[in-house]
Amino acid sequence: MLTETEGRAAVELARKTIEKLLMGGRVPGPRDTGMDLPPVFGENRGVFVTLTENGMLRGCIGHPYPDSTLEQAIIDSAISAAARDPRFPPVVGEELDSIIVEVTILTQPEKINVPPEELPDKVEIGKHGLIVKQGYCQGLLLPQVAPEHGMDSIDFLGHTCMKAGLSPDAWVKGAEVYCFEGQIFKEKEPGGEVVEEKF
Missing domain, CATH: 3.30.1490.150 (Hypothetical protein ph0010; domain 2)
Structure with a gap:
């Protein structure tokens, strides 16, 4: 289980990743967010990032299995939820102020x-x-x-x-x-x- 501080860092990492993506148009890497993350982010975990806008789903993609570090899984899932969910058009910059970011850390299925x-x-x-x-x-x-x-x-x-x-x-x-x-x-x-x- 993550602490509240680690959970806040997880959501902040997801939001910063999406911001970097929309500002630069390129895929951010682990060091691009400039965050000093707790050790748990180096552990392999499953994770999903969910985006909602005005109460409606706007994107949701993740890693069901612990196949990469929590940091990398959040970055990849955030990018995918914002830009690669086939159900929705990619998120654009002006939407960010109306999007709520949610991160779900998964146990092993x-x-x-x-x-x-x-x-x-x-x-x-x-x-x-x-x-x-x-x-x-x-x-x-x-x-x-x-x-x-x-x-x-x-x-x-x-x-x-x-x-x-x-x-x-x-x-x-x-x-x-x-x-x-x-x-x-x-x-x-x-x-x-x-x-x-x-x-």
């Missing part, structure tokens, strides 16, 4: 090894995020998605399947389901105070 009919009982809404895999298809929804949209565990499983491009009942029909937890740090207003969100 673990497969839920139970018969399909027991899966809903193993998914804790507000605590677990989900990954569904089948063949080449994979979908992920963060822990905050279910409570924010009033989903129960069956809804959540179905929506994660659809995110993977599968039918909503793929979890009943043999798709693999993984759960993970997320620690969420989010700006209260654009560029403002950072708080840890709990559901």
Whole structure:
């Protein structure tokens, strides 16, 4: 778990990365932000960066698995959320003052090894995020998605399947389901105070 100070640094790193990208038009590297980061940023962690504008999703991309350092994962995810999310046009400079930055630090995903009919009982809404895999298809929804949209565990499983491009009942029909937890740090207003969100 990150401390509040580390969480604030994570969100600040994401925002500074996006600012550098929009100012210079080039991809910033780890040293470009000029931040003196705590040691945890050198550890490998999974992370997602979410951007919202006027309460609406504006970009959300990340690293589901701890395949790079927290610093590098935040930088890469921030750039991707701002410029590479295929659902949205790239963020432009004048939008930054109306965008809220959110960083979710993930635990290592673990497969839920139970018969399909027991899966809903193993998914804790507000605590677990989900990954569904089948063949080449994979979908992920963060822990905050279910409570924010009033989903129960069956809804959540179905929506994660659809995110993977599968039918909503793929979890009943043999798709693999993984759960993970997320620690969420989010700006209260654009560029403002950072708080840890709990559901």
